[in-house]
Amino acid sequence: MKLTKAQKRVLDFILQHIRERGYPPTVREVARAFGYRSPLSAKQHIDALVRKGYLRRASGVSxxxxxxMPLSNASSLSLPVVGTIRAGSPILATENIEEYITVSRELFPLEEGFGLRVVGDSMKDAGILEGDIVIVRPGVEPTQGDIVVALVEDEATVKRLFIEDGTVILKPEHPDMRPMRFKAADVKILGKVVGLIRRF
Amino acid sequence: MKLTKAQKRVLDFILQHIRERGYPPTVREVARAFGYRSPLSAKQHIDALVRKGYLRRASGVSxxxxxxMPLSNASSLSLPVVGTIRAGSPILATENIEEYITVSRELFPLEEGFGLRVVGDSMKDAGILEGDIVIVRPGVEPTQGDIVVALVEDEATVKRLFIEDGTVILKPEHPDMRPMRFKAADVKILGKVVGLIRRF
DNA sequence: ACAAATACTATACATTTGTATAGTATATAT
DNA sequence: ATATATACTATACAAATGTATAGTATTTGT
Structure with missing residues (x-):
């Protein structure tokens, strides 16, 4: 069932309260948060949220x-892990997805993202090895020196990013490898690497 | 800090209450659950749990x-992350715990364990850098060549383990560092490194 | 042996809290 | 158009609630 604007605001407040403090608010705390001068104003919204199935209530209980819905869904996120990324097909095409991993938002504060299994040892001096899963946050403007996932020449690679007057420089972290320079149009930055997971 | 039997029972009850009902119990509900005839009996146990760092409390608030620490459930596990480990004091003494991280059992199939924040770059060639959190599974017999957390000379270190006729060899993965040899009695293997988490 | 911490009982009190009754005003759907 | 749901104010009340004071008995550490 759909929620009204006021009901949604109240639900969000209750959710945030539980997440931040670890326990739910009282009826009056909800009322105070929205400037209601009667506890009943808050109670009626809560009644609606219970009636519509968004909240459970033990009646008469403070x-x-x-x-x-369990908060665990809110506190952790399931990310697809892709093995190979090719240009043309969408990044998260089902045939690319090797597995799903669950990461807690606490550890990696993401709204969306994906994991990429690292191929090769071009980033070994940055402690990123073959087989590692890097956690990628897409859609953020990377700053100078960030480790990113970039799509160049039909292949996705993990490199350190630098930009010099319109030229994109992808720098490996490997003693035998040299930075590569590209025209901005030839490179697509898929996202910024925000985490790494390795299993031994 | 260690808990007494009664305190542990109370903590378990509070944990279960939150898990099952979604909100914490009142002082009197704790008292009732254990047959205490005075609310103070429960309150004093709760006071101890707050003092010892197991619970947080908003005073005067129902x-x-x-x-x-975050809640563990069937699919995820909450692990304490320790910064420094010294001999003598128990590994997971509350004053050593920097934070708790939630890892999915799917990713790291553990029943118990802990995280250790890595200090130094002695394992850099194994892709383990300063600041990384290694996931440690205690109480398993490590095999030749495993990366382990070992306690030597009052300090915990992450190294690759080899055993040669009674001698324990801890091998760093760093070009400038050499393997160290110890008598078996001088080294305590705290656990095997089964995973690694890094945040950028 | 002795002090400190632990583990409880009994009772009290000011607040907090969920809920209720009685309204007003506006928006929404049939 | 008209009933229904939404969105609020004002006030009230019994029960629930955190905390406090004053004790007793037992366990633990030194």
């Missing part, structure tokens, strides 16, 4: 609210 | 309890 702070007796809980989420109908 | 059900104002929350867990200092």
């Amino acid at each position: 702070r007796g609210l809980s989420l109908a | 059900r104002g309890l929350s867990l200092a």
Whole structure:
């Protein structure tokens, strides 16, 4: 069932309260948060949220609210891990997805993203080895020196990014390899590497 | 800090209450659960749990309890991350715990374990850098060549383990460092490194 | 042996809290 | 158009609640 604007605001407040403080708010705390001068104003919104299945309530119990959907869904995120990325086909094409990993938002504060299995040892001096999974946050403007996932010549690679007057420089971290320079149009930055996971 | 039996029982009850109902119990609900005839009996146990760092409390607030550590469930595990490990004091002494991280059992199939923040770059050629968190599984017999956390000379270090007729060899993975040899009695293997997490 | 911490009982009190009754005003759907 | 749901104010009340004071008995550490 759909929520009204006011109901959605109240639900968001309750969610945030539980996430931040670890326990639900009282009816009056909800009222205070929205400037309501009567506790009933808040209670009616909560009643609606319970009726519509968004919240559970133990009646007569102080702070007796809980989420109908477990918070674990909110506190952790399931990310697809791709092995190879080719230009043309979408990054997260199902045939590319090797597995899904669950990472806690606490550890990697993402809204969306994906994992990429590292191929080759071009970033070995940055402690990124073959087989590692790098956690990639797409759609953020990377700054000078960030480690990124870039799509060049039909292949995705992990490199350190520098930009010099319109030229994109992808720098490996390997003693035998040299930085590569590209015209901005020839490189697509898929995202910034924000984490790494390795299994031994 | 260690918990007494009664304190542990109370903590377990509070944990279960939050897990099952979604909100913490009141002081009196704890008292009732254990048959205490005075709310103070429960309060004193809760006071101890707050003092010892297992719970957080908003004072004067009904059900104002929350867990200092994130909740573990069937699919994820909450691991303490320790910064420094010294001989003598127990590994997981509360004053050593920097944070808790939640890892999915899917990713690291553990029943128990801990994280250790890596100091120094003695394992840089194995892709383990300063600041990384290694996931340690204690109590398993490590095999030749495994990366382990070992306690030597009052300090915990991450090294690759070899054993040669009674001698324990801890091998750094760093061009400038040489393997160290110890009598078996002088080294305690705290656990095997089964994973690594890095945040950029 | 002795001090400190632990583990409880009994009772009390000011607040906090969920809920209720009685309204007003506006938006939404049939 | 008209009933229904939404969105609020004002006030009230019994029960729940965190905390406090004053104790007793037992365990633990030194």
